[in-house]
Amino acid sequence: MPIFTGSGVAIVTPMKENLDVNYEKLEELIEFHISHGTDSIIITGTTGESSTLTMEEHREVIRAAVSFARHRIPVVAGTGSNCTKTAIQLTKEAEEDGADAALIVTPYYNKATQAGLIAHYSRIAQETKLPVILYNVPGRTGCNLLPETVAALVRQNENIVGLKEATGNMAQAAKTMYLCDGKLELYSGEDGLVVPLLSIGGIGVISVIANIAPAQTHDMVAAYLEGDRQKALELQMKALPLVDALFSEVNPIPVKHAMNLMGMGAGPLRSPLCEMGEAAAAVLEKAMRDYGLTIA
Numbered sequence: 056m057p058i059f060t061g062s063g064v065a066i067v068t069p070m071k072e073n074l075d076v077n078y079e080k081l082e083e084l085i086e087f088h089i090s091h092g093t094d095s096i097i098i099t100g101t102t103g104e105s106s107t108l109t110m111e112e113h114r115e116v117i118r119a120a121v122s123f124a125r126h127r128i129p130v131v132a133g134t135g136s137n138c139t140k141t142a143i144q145l146t147k148e149a150e151e152d153g154a155d156a157a158l159i160v161t162p163y164y165n166k167a168t169q170a171g172l173i174a175h176y177s178r179i180a181q182e183t184k185l186p187v188i189l190y191n192v193p194g195r196t197g198c199n200l201l202p203e204t205v206a207a208l209v210r211q212n213e214n215i216v217g218l219k220e221a222t223g224n225m226a227q228a229a230k231t232m233y234l235c236d237g238k239l240e241l242y243s244g245e246d247g248l249v250v251p252l253l254s255i256g257g258i259g260v261i262s263v264i265a266n267i268a269p270a271q272t273h274d275m276v277a278a279y280l281e282g283d284r285q286k287a288l289e290l291q292m293k294a295l296p297l298v299d300a301l302f303s304e305v306n307p308i309p310v311k312h313a314m315n316l317m318g319m320g321a322g323p324l325r326s327p328l329c330e331m332g333e334a335a336a337a338v339l340e341k342a343m344r345d346y347g348l349t350i351a
Contacts, residue, residue: 057240058156058186058217059129060258060280061094062272064265065102067307067314068116070322076112078119080320085123087319088265092273093128096120097158097261100133101195102307107325114148121153131261135160135190139175143182156186158219158261163196169204173211180212188217192244202227206234219244219261225251232256246272246298250291253279263306264298267313267348293346300342303335312336313343318351 066088069080085096098120099105099113108116117132124130132149134157136142146157161167162175180187189208191200199222208215220228221244232241232255243252243260252260253276265272271290279287301309305328312331314321324330331339344350 057258058131058188059095061260061276062092062265062269063095063097063131063242063259063261064088064093064269064272065097065100065261065263066120067266067311067321068099068103068105068108069320070325072323074323074325076108076116077320077322080322081116081119082123084319085120088269089124089127091269093265093269094259094273094276095129095131095155096124097131098133098154100158100190100261101160101192102263102266102310103133104307104325104328105133107328110145113145114152117149117154118152129155131156131158131188133158133160133190135162137162137165139178142175142179146179146183146185146187150183150185154185156188156217157183158188158190160190160192161196161198161200163198166197169201172198172200172204173207176208176215177212180208180215184214186217187212187215188219188240188242189215190219190221190244192219192221194221194223202231202234205231205239209235209238216240217242220252220257221245223248225255228252229255246301247291247295249275250279250284250287253287263301263310264294266310267317267319267343268294268297268346297342297346300335300339303338304331309335309339313339313348316340316343316350317348 132154134145193199217240241257275290
């Protein structure tokens with residue numbers, strides 16, 4: 056049984072003006088997603104500014120998301136670190152606090168070898184009963200999880216079950232699926248490549264655009280999985296200009312700006328992230344209007 060199929064939102068962590076976590080707003084956002092068809096909440100990931108949360112905040116944000124979701128849809132907790140010991144601690148805490156799965160990014164900055172990655176992920180998997188989704192985003196981490204490595208991890212660890220694929224390399228993704236021989240739950244980590252990833256056996260997306268277009272993102276995946284590939288393709292193509300605008304500056308700068316434009320109260324960003332530049336913000340606002348989103 057997959058952790059989820061469909062659209063998982065890589066949800067932002069809303070902040071108050073004083074940069075404290077806004078838990079009241081987080082509850083509102085989770086209710087918004089559940090009512091608009093989102094299939095899973097992915098909390099404390101890149102889009103959730105996890106790198107600027109303290110260890111205490113990281114745990115409390117996960118605990119809050121689990122409480123707010125009330126088992127209506129799965130909560131997947133981002134628990135990765137470039138320190139294996141820290142990743143184990145974060146994953147254990149997420150399990151204790153009721154998360155349904157863990158999303159674990161490759162170690163960043165260290166630039167681990169493939170053997171090091173196998174050891175890192177295997178040690179984490181052995182310390183938890185949670186299903187684990189690997190997260191491969193070498194553009195951010197400087198570390199690429201190769202297809203042979205993914206296949207070895209899936210083969211050797213029964214609770215390593217999924218991959219968030221964000222390399223942008225379709226050939227690598229296809230080889231990964233081939234080597235895993237049907238034993239991998241593949242999620243697109245690229246909002247612009249959801250339908251292509253579904254075509255090689257993917258079952259969903261972990262999405263940034265879903266923060267502002269949850270129903271449309273859900274519908275795109277659902278249409279494909281239900282056999283209406285033309286509708287899925289149309290929804291994918293329609294979203295591309297907005298996807299481009301949402302990644303014109305480093306995520307989550309544009310998506311928080313977009314949410315604030317829509318009156319969703321995502322709040323400010325924690326340093327070293329800064330507010331969006333005027334030129335890029337104007338392009339984003341136009342893309343939002345063209346897509347049909349309402350500016351508050």
